[in-house]
Amino acid sequence: MAKNETPNMAYRSPSVGVDIAYALINLGGSTLWSILSWWLSYFYLPPEGTTRVPVALFGVVMFIAGALNAIIALPIGYISDHLHTRWGRRLPLMFGAALPMLILFILLWTPPVPGESIKNLIYLALILILYNFFYSLNQIPYTALLPELARTDQHRVRISAWASSFLLFGTIISGFAGMVIEKYGYMIMALSYAAGSLPAFYLPFLILHEPPQSPVAMTLRPNFHETGRVLLNNRPFLIMTVTGLCYWGITTLVMSAIPYLATEICLLSQVDTWAFYIPAVLATLLCYPLVMWLANHFGKWYVFAGSLLASALVLPGSMLIGDGLPLPLKTQGILWVTLQAVTLSGITMLPPTFGAEIVDYDAKMTGQRREGLYYGIWGLLGQTTNGLAAAVWSWLLLLGRSHTDPHGPLGVRMSGIVGGTLLFLGFLIFLRYPFRARTVGTDGK
Numbered sequence: 001m002a003k004n005e006t007p008n009m010a011y012r013s014p015s016v017g018v019d020i021a022y023a024l025i026n027l028g029g030s031t032l033w034s035i036l037s038w039w040l041s042y043f044y045l046p047p048e049g050t051t052r053v054p055v056a057l058f059g060v061v062m063f064i065a066g067a068l069n070a071i072i073a074l075p076i077g078y079i080s081d082h083l084h085t086r087w088g089r090r091l092p093l094m095f096g097a098a099l100p101m102l103i104l105f106i107l108l109w110t111p112p113v114p115g116e117s118i119k120n121l122i123y124l125a126l127i128l129i130l131y132n133f134f135y136s137l138n139q140i141p142y143t144a145l146l147p148e149l150a151r152t153d154q155h156r157v158r159i160s161a162w163a164s165s166f167l168l169f170g171t172i173i174s175g176f177a178g179m180v181i182e183k184y185g186y187m188i189m190a191l192s193y194a195a196g197s198l199p200a201f202y203l204p205f206l207i208l209h210e211p212p213q214s215p216v217a218m219t220l221r222p223n224f225h226e227t228g229r230v231l232l233n234n235r236p237f238l239i240m241t242v243t244g245l246c247y248w249g250i251t252t253l254v255m256s257a258i259p260y261l262a263t264e265i266c267l268l269s270q271v272d273t274w275a276f277y278i279p280a281v282l283a284t285l286l287c288y289p290l291v292m293w294l295a296n297h298f299g300k301w302y303v304f305a306g307s308l309l310a311s312a313l314v315l316p317g318s319m320l321i322g323d324g325l326p327l328p329l330k331t332q333g334i335l336w337v338t339l340q341a342v343t344l345s346g347i348t349m350l351p352p353t354f355g356a357e358i359v360d361y362d363a364k365m366t367g368q369r370r371e372g373l374y375y376g377i378w379g380l381l382g383q384t385t386n387g388l389a390a391a392v393w394s395w396l397l398l399l400g401r402s403h404t405d406p407h408g409p410l411g412v413r414m415s416g417i418v419g420g421t422l423l424f425l426g427f428l429i430f431l432r433y434p435f436r437a438r439t440v441g442t443d444g445k
Helices: 016-044 055-071 073-082 091-107 118-149 153-174 177-184 186-206 224-232 235-247 250-265 270-298 300-320 329-349 351-366 371-397 410-430
Strands: none
Touching (some): 016 091, 016 118, 016 153, 016 371, 055 371, 073 091, 073 118, 073 371, 091 118, 118 153, 153 186, 153 329, 153 351, 235 351, 250 270, 250 300, 250 329, 270 329, 300 329, 300 410
């Protein structure tokens, strides 16, 4: 027990209802995030026809929006740690940010000029920066809440499995966006998904309650210099953070490629993209019980390391999809997407359990609970990495984004090579993460 925590009774895991309520917020967040990852670049940079913004400058805007949002991640984490209200530290921020985020999500699909224009670029930059701000204001306190709700490794794996499953349900739901876009257009799609996501963000507040926290005396709170020293001496934090820099942007990169993979490599229509999402998501859902069982029996370190290595080997397979294989192009594309989803299942499910473990380690070393600080730093770096991944994606498209281009969809295929290389580097770095055995939580058991 950390020295500034109030002694309490033996820890009891919250009910499954609390786990589901927590995970439900992930349903809303993942639905919006998946649609933006898959369709935003496709909307502004269609493979055929007039683009709405200059191709090269689109990447610059995506990177700048991510970088600017990263700047505010640490203040959000700090506020989340030090806010004192009747609702607690995290829930008020989550509640207040959800509605503006949904409104801005709708506005992203309403550029002011029909064709290519710098006005559209400026509009995209402003709306995306604001959207990212409210998204972080919702999601950083949300992720920081997990170590408080789940105190043991086993419970953290369980609640992460629920949250990851709802994330995949959001992916399934967003997989039908192509059908809505083809029939009704982007604006109706945005309105429908924003309205459908609203209950996922607000219904959990009927059940979720933050555990009470013992306030830390001002004299015991470290200054900025001392905080920096503690972070630099936290070896698990440093290793996991550098590993995260290698995998955080991969999902953005790969998901952005899927509509292009369907239409420009497999020569299908937008409405056919659902055939790529659904098998991959279902395969991942089937993997989660296995990931949870393996993590609880052999340790999450081995499962996560194996997921990094397997994904690094599978992702470059995008270069092999073509007429040279004795399978229809659609089948090849679905197999590749499904295999990568299976191998990525450990990466998508287990990071929250490592984050909670690192926060516990910091609490034992310093006597303080600073979830918001750590998740703010990861949010800062994650936003920057995702912004960079979006920029890299648009620059890859300059190598070829359509089968009508001189180079064909070469840039689309290259996403697998880039992703596989980064994941292998992440695997090599993660091998140095020190906590390999199953760990206990803050209940002391």
